[in-house]
Amino acid sequence: xxxxxxxxxxxxxxxxxxxxxxxxxxxxxxxxxxxxxxxxxxxxxxxxxxxxxxxxxxxxxxxxxxxxxxxxxxxxxxxxxxxxxxxxxxxxxxxxxxxxxxxxxxxxxxxxxxxxxxxxxxxxxxxxxxxxxxxxxxxxxxxxxxx
Amino acid sequence: xxxxxxxxxxxxxxxxxxxxxxxxxxxxxxxxxxxxxxxxxxxxxxxxxxxxxxxxxxxxxxxxxxxxxxxxxxxxxxxxxxxxxxxxxxxxxxxxxxxxxxxxxxxxxxxxxxxxxxxxxxxxxxxxxxxxxxxxxxxxxxxxxxxxxxxxxxxxxxxxxxxxxxxxxxx
Numbered sequence: 001x002x003x004x005x006x007x008x009x010x011x012x013x014x015x016x017x018x019x020x021x022x023x024x025x026x027x028x029x030x031x032x033x034x035x036x037x038x039x040x041x042x043x044x045x046x047x048x049x050x051x052x053x054x055x056x057x058x059x060x061x062x063x064x065x066x067x068x069x070x071x072x073x074x075x076x077x078x079x080x081x082x083x084x085x086x087x088x089x090x091x092x093x094x095x096x097x098x099x100x101x102x103x104x105x106x107x108x109x110x111x112x113x114x115x116x117x118x119x120x121x122x123x124x125x126x127x128x129x130x131x132x133x134x135x136x137x138x139x140x141x142x143x144x145x146x147x
Numbered sequence: 148x149x150x151x152x153x154x155x156x157x158x159x160x161x162x163x164x165x166x167x168x169x170x171x172x173x174x175x176x177x178x179x180x181x182x183x184x185x186x187x188x189x190x191x192x193x194x195x196x197x198x199x200x201x202x203x204x205x206x207x208x209x210x211x212x213x214x215x216x217x218x219x220x221x222x223x224x225x226x227x228x229x230x231x232x233x234x235x236x237x238x239x240x241x242x243x244x245x246x247x248x249x250x251x252x253x254x255x256x257x258x259x260x261x262x263x264x265x266x267x268x269x270x271x272x273x274x275x276x277x278x279x280x281x282x283x284x285x286x287x288x289x290x291x292x293x294x295x296x297x298x299x300x301x302x303x304x305x306x307x308x309x310x311x312x313x314x315x316x317x318x
Contacts, residue, residue: 052208054168096298137249140239
């Protein structure tokens with residue numbers, strides 16, 4: 001990753017302009033060309049430095065629902081349960097954390113009812129009872145990572 | 148002036164956007180072709196969504212690990228209900244805290260009701276940073292724990308747009 005990659009990532013975290021030729025605007029800002037920037041972005045996605053590019057909807061505003069959930073998975077079953085969750089489209093992130101509650105994942109569904117059903121399905125599938133920790137208040141959201 | 152997108156096109160646009168923005172020089176033109184609309188209609192719809200605050204984020208999902216932000220810590224605190232708004236707002240303003248939410252307690256299994264995410268390059272520095280900020284805000288006496296992530300299994304945007312039959316689309 002070189003200086004242009006870094007500047008591109010930092011700039012894209014602020015969003016892409018909603019104009020017909022957004023890459024031209026960025027190319028001008030960054031002193032590059034549209035095709036160069038697109039090539040870089042392709043490569044960053046290919047290498048797994050970025051996992052997604054594009055606007056993301058605020059699901060709650062669309063009537064959808066999110067929750068943070070956790071499972072306390074016996075160590076010997078950890079990989080197996082991670083695999084079971086990986087196959088579910090409702091699971092958006094899944095992290096292992098150092099704690100008795102060692103598996104933490106985000107669920108996203110079109111409805112709150114969908115969250116409840118998905119948690120029940122996880123319980124049936126794994127035999128483990130999830131903690132359901134939906135957000136009650138947001139104090140700060142600011143995912144900006146200067147690289 | 149052109150009329151806006153019809154509801155079917157709006158839904159189709161949402162579904163296309165879940166996969167991300169096309170990586171081409173004119174992404175909105177590309178999207179317009181896919182939903183049989185015109186570029187200005189797509190741009191107008193997206194500007195509206197943007198103004199209405201429908202987009203949680205406009206740009207990227209980073210793989211923090213690949214970028215060297217290996218120490219992803221979740222700080223959880225058990226804050227008395229009467230103080231939660233004040234503490235949440237204060238911690239939410241601390242540089243380095245990227246997310247700060249109130250979530251329900253689940254007694255007896257889970258007592259913590261305030262969640263903060265902190266990303267850093269080195270674990271010991273993140274630990275020191277959190278100790279310092281708890282002391283600075285006189286919060287060290289509150290029950291709290293620091294949960295470091297050690298492995299990421301999945302990171303994607305999720306799939307939310309209902310399909311035309313009303314059944315969630317399977318990804």
